[in-house]
Amino acid sequence: xxxxxxxxxxxxxxxxxxxxxxxxxxxxxxxxxxxxxxxxxxxxxxxxxxxxxxxxxxxxxxxxxxxxxxxxxxxxxxxxxxxxxxxxxxxxxxxxxxxxxxxxxxxxxxxxxxxxxxxxxxxxxxxxxxxxxxxxxxxxxxxxxxxxxxxxxxxxxxxxxxxxxxxxxxxxxxxxxxxxxxxxxxxxxxxxxxxxxxxxxxxxxxxxxxxxxxxxxxxxxxxxxxxxxxxxxxxxxxxxxxxxxxxxxxxxxxxxxxxxxxxxxxxxxxxxxxxxxxxxxxxxxxxxxxxxxxxxxxxxxxxxxxxxxxxxxxxxxxxxxxxxxxxxxxxxxxx
Amino acid sequence: xxxxxxxxxxxxxxxxxxxxxxxxxxxxxxxxxxxxxxxxxxxxxxxxxxxxxxxxxxxxxxxxxxxxxxxxxxxxxxxxxxxxxxxxxxxxxxxxxxxxxxxxxxxxxxxxxxxxxxxxxxxxxxxxxxxxxxxxxxxxxxxxxxxxxxxxxxxxxxxxxxxxxxxxxxxxxxxxxxxxxxxxxxxxxxxxxxxxxxxxxxxxxxxxxxxxxxxxxxxxxxxxxxxxxxxxxxxxxxxxxxxxxxxxxxxxxxxxxxxxxxxxxxxxxxxxxxxxxxxxxxxxxxxxxxxxxxxxxxxxxxxxxxxxxxxxxxxxxxxxxxxxxxxxxxxxxxx
DNA sequence: ATGAAAGCGCTAACAA
DNA sequence: TTGTTAGCGCTTTCAT
Numbered sequence: 001x002x003x004x005x006x007x008x009x010x011x012x013x014x015x016x017x018x019x020x021x022x023x024x025x026x027x028x029x030x031x032x033x034x035x036x037x038x039x040x041x042x043x044x045x046x047x048x049x050x051x052x053x054x055x056x057x058x059x060x061x062x063x064x065x066x067x068x069x070x071x072x073x074x075x076x077x078x079x080x081x082x083x084x085x086x087x088x089x090x091x092x093x094x095x096x097x098x099x100x101x102x103x104x105x106x107x108x109x110x111x112x113x114x115x116x117x118x119x120x121x122x123x124x125x126x127x128x129x130x131x132x133x134x135x136x137x138x139x140x141x142x143x144x145x146x147x148x149x150x151x152x153x154x155x156x157x158x159x160x161x162x163x164x165x166x167x168x169x170x171x172x173x174x175x176x177x178x179x180x181x182x183x184x185x186x187x188x189x190x191x192x193x194x195x196x197x198x199x200x201x202x203x204x205x206x207x208x209x210x211x212x213x214x215x216x217x218x219x220x221x222x223x224x225x226x227x228x229x230x231x232x233x234x235x236x237x238x239x240x241x242x243x244x245x246x247x248x249x250x251x252x253x254x255x256x257x258x259x260x261x262x263x264x265x266x267x268x269x270x271x272x273x274x275x276x277x278x279x280x281x282x283x284x285x286x287x288x289x290x291x292x293x294x295x296x297x298x299x300x301x302x303x304x305x306x307x308x309x310x311x312x313x314x315x316x317x318x319x320x321x322x323x324x325x326x327x328x329x330x331x332x333x334x335x
Numbered sequence: 336x337x338x339x340x341x342x343x344x345x346x347x348x349x350x351x352x353x354x355x356x357x358x359x360x361x362x363x364x365x366x367x368x369x370x371x372x373x374x375x376x377x378x379x380x381x382x383x384x385x386x387x388x389x390x391x392x393x394x395x396x397x398x399x400x401x402x403x404x405x406x407x408x409x410x411x412x413x414x415x416x417x418x419x420x421x422x423x424x425x426x427x428x429x430x431x432x433x434x435x436x437x438x439x440x441x442x443x444x445x446x447x448x449x450x451x452x453x454x455x456x457x458x459x460x461x462x463x464x465x466x467x468x469x470x471x472x473x474x475x476x477x478x479x480x481x482x483x484x485x486x487x488x489x490x491x492x493x494x495x496x497x498x499x500x501x502x503x504x505x506x507x508x509x510x511x512x513x514x515x516x517x518x519x520x521x522x523x524x525x526x527x528x529x530x531x532x533x534x535x536x537x538x539x540x541x542x543x544x545x546x547x548x549x550x551x552x553x554x555x556x557x558x559x560x561x562x563x564x565x566x567x568x569x570x571x572x573x574x575x576x577x578x579x580x581x582x583x584x585x586x587x588x589x590x591x592x593x594x595x596x597x598x599x600x601x602x603x604x605x606x607x608x609x610x611x612x613x614x615x616x617x618x619x620x621x622x623x624x625x626x627x628x629x630x631x632x633x634x635x636x637x638x639x640x641x642x643x644x645x646x647x648x649x650x651x652x653x654x655x656x657x658x659x660x661x662x663x664x665x666x667x668x669x670x
Numbered sequence: 671a672t673g674a675a676a677g678c679g680c681t682a683a684c685a686a
Numbered sequence: 687t688t689g690t691t692a693g694c695g696c697t698t699t700c701a702t
Contacts, residue, residue, distance in 0.1 A: 002694095002695055002696085003695065003696065004695080012672075012673085013672065013673045013674075014673090014695090014696085014697095015672070015673060015674080015675095015697080015698080016671085016672060016673075018696070018697060018698085019671095019672085019697095021696095022697080025671080026671075026672085027671055027672085030671080030672080042445075042469075044442060044445035044446050045446065045695085045696075046387070046446065046447050046694085046695050046696070047443075047446040047447055047448040048383050048386045048387035048392065048447060048448075048694080048695080048696090049387050049678090049694070049695035049696040049697090050695075050696050050697070051383045051678095051696090052381070052383035052384050052387050052678050052679070052680085052694090052695085052696075052697095053677085053678050053695080053696045053697045053698080054678085054696085054697070055678070057383065059426075066408075067402070067408050067411055067412075068405060068408035068409075068412075068613070070403060070405060073401075073402050073403035074403075076402055076429075077402075077403070077429070080429055089426060089443070089448070090426065090427065091394075091424060091425065091426050091427075092425065092426075092427040094411075094412070094415055107379060108382075108424070110377075110379035111379050111380065111381065111382040112381050112382055112383060112679095113382040113383075113424070134377075221613075222613055222614070222616070222617055223616075226617065252614070252617055253617060255617075256617035256619070259619050278403070278556075278557055279557070279587070279614050281557070281558075282557055282561065282587055282588060282590075282591035283617075283618075283619070284591070284594050284618070284619040337678095337679055337680085338679065338680065339679080347688075347689085348688065348689045348690075349679095349680085349681095349689090350681080350682080350688070350689060350690075350691095351687085351688060351689075353680070353681060353682085354681095354687095354688085356680095357681080360687075361687075361688085362687060362688085365687080365688080380679085380680075381678085381679050381680070383678085383679080383680090384678070384679035384680040384681090384694090385679080385680050385681070386680090386694095387678090387679085387680075387681095387694050387695070387696085388679080388680045388681045388682085388693080388694050389680085389681065389682095389694085390694070447695095671702100672701100672702085673700100673701085673702080674699105674700090674701080674702095675698100675699090675700090675701100676697105676698090676699085676700100677696100677697095677698095678695105678696085678697085678698105679694105680693100680694085681692105681693095681694085682691100682692095682693095683690105683691090683692085683693105684689100684690085684691085684692100685688100685689080685690075685691100686687105686688085686689075686690090
């Protein structure tokens with residue numbers, strides 16, 4: 001079933017059918033006649049043929065480190081709904097934290113399979129920057145949430161530093177002065193910024209920071225966080241501790257370990273997470289956390305990418321959305 | 336940068352370059368020469384052009400009701416890793432439980448954008464069956480986990496009925512005889528089968544079933560489950576109750592409501608979930624649940640689809656993988 | 671308003 | 687082993 005079959009049956013040229021299909025100017029009667037035949041024959045244009053000709057696929061890649069983190073689902077929903085509205089399809093890529101995989105996925109741009117990329121994974125190694133520079137992909141990539149600060153790259157994110165500052169200040173406001181940072185041993189901008197926010201909050205409250213205040217996980221997983229919290233508890237006296245975990249995943253694992261030792265929350269340990277994933281509301285106790293506007297992050301990222309693709313705004317855009325501290329029982333004295 | 340540019344620079348015909356790119360027989364020296372030029376020019380074949388010619392895209396669609404359910408992440412990992420190994424890319428589709436969206440996604444087959452579909456969403460309405468029949472898509476679709484029983488459609492799943500039977504039998508074995516089913520008010524095969532397993536277990540233990548034993552949620556969400564469990568608790572005396580929730584999402588929401596009322600678990604309420612999502616291990620108490628082999632379900636689904644695409648086995652395959660009951664504290668008397 | 675024809679970049683059948 | 691050439695199915699320019 002090709003455009004030619006439709007043309008013949010409708011008694012017009014294939015150019016006319018193409019015009020009808022693409023909503024170009026065609027006489028009303030002709031249009032109706034052609035549309036009738038199209039639906040009779042159940043004709044659907046061949047995606048490859050039209051993409052090849054238009055040198056545009058209307059597909060974009062969304063690349064995440066690991067889809068298993070529910071934090072991404074709201075973002076994906078935002079991207080998915082918005083992109084659909086504009087006639088785009090999404091390819092989802094999982095990098096599994098690997099730079100090789102990321103580079104591999106970026107070749108989809110070279111293949112002309114995708115028109116652009118929304119990147120939730122970090123841009124690290126020189127290799128990746130070089131590729132972006134050499135192939136001039138500055139207008140084909142928008143970073144979302146995580147970002148690499150570069151004069152020519154756009155991103156949509158939140159103010160991670162400020163959010164962390166507020167989270168830690170909250171711990172201080174409920175009387176904690178011994179505050180630990182549960183973080184990741186990975187070189188992500190958001191990790192660095194959240195640590196900076198943590199440090200600033202300590203400083204502004206005249207609390208000293210010691211390297212031992214920082215617990216670094218090699219891997220972002222509930223189990224791993226649980227393990228590290230068990231060790232943490234075993235290795236010191238717990239009296240009036242505050243924990244700032246840079247991800248709900250970490251906070252939830254930690255919470256489990258704390259509960260199992262029957263340590264009073266928030267009296268002896270208060271804990272704040274980050275991301276406000278759905279599960280953080282139903283842990284026991286419920287988890288105080290920073291809510292990121294996931295859906296909007298996704299939606300705005302797509303719109304930003306679309307501006308690049310359509311060449312409506314080729315200037316780098318740096319968009320910061322609002323976060324919100326959600327106070328729940330893990331830091332609530334009234335419990 | 337086209338294949339022709341490579342051909343000219345290498346002093347061969349474009350056919351030869353094509354052969355090198357596609358790993359066809361070419362004299363070793365020619366091959367090396369061409370490969371050198373390819374990497375010099377940084378040539379990547381145009382996906383659309385080769386797909387158009389080969390009438391094959393090496394892309395498949397994976398369609399889920401809602402990516403926010405972590406149950407899907409292991410399955411997606413299985414599909415993703417396996418498909419990558421065979422040179423396929425994945426498009427992820429979210430139907431958001433809507434048949435219209437599903438139908439919409441299936442048109443990607445008509446557009447020749449995808450070679451096949453792994454369906455984790457249900458096939459319901461006549462419309463969908465008709466489409467599959469009319470377009471003869473029997474060999475382009477493999478169902479995974481959820482399935483519609485049809486003589487000509489393949490699927491990869493577990494024995495939902497047996498798994499539910501074991502879960503409920505377990506509740507009975509720890510002394511519960513008042514057992515409620517927390518389920519979904521949706522016409523999914525897996526929902527029906529899990530109910531049948533539940534009913535069989537009751538029957539085999541001479542426990543009567545009353546319609547009031549079944550609590551149906553309109554929507555699969557933690558919040559919704561929590562709300563329903565709150566109503567449940569308010570409306571009856573809780574003494575020695577067992578709950579079988581057909582999804583961990585439901586069980587986790589319910590658990591939160593139970594905890595908030597300080598009802599003893601498992602003494603007064605014991606609860607079993609389904610899916611063994613990561614969070615079920617760190618709820619308080621940890622959740623007894625049925626573990627599905629998510630990664631394998633995904634991997635096998637892809638391999639099955641590949642057999643259809645490659646016409647290696649066009650017979651419908653009905654593959655049942657093994658599940659496992661994971662007993663944790665929500666049903667463990669020793670707690 | 672419509673048609674004819676060139677060509678998007680590639681693969682594969684056939685020829686040499 | 688390699689080259690020539692005919693499309694894959696569509697969009698778009700240029701003519702009419």
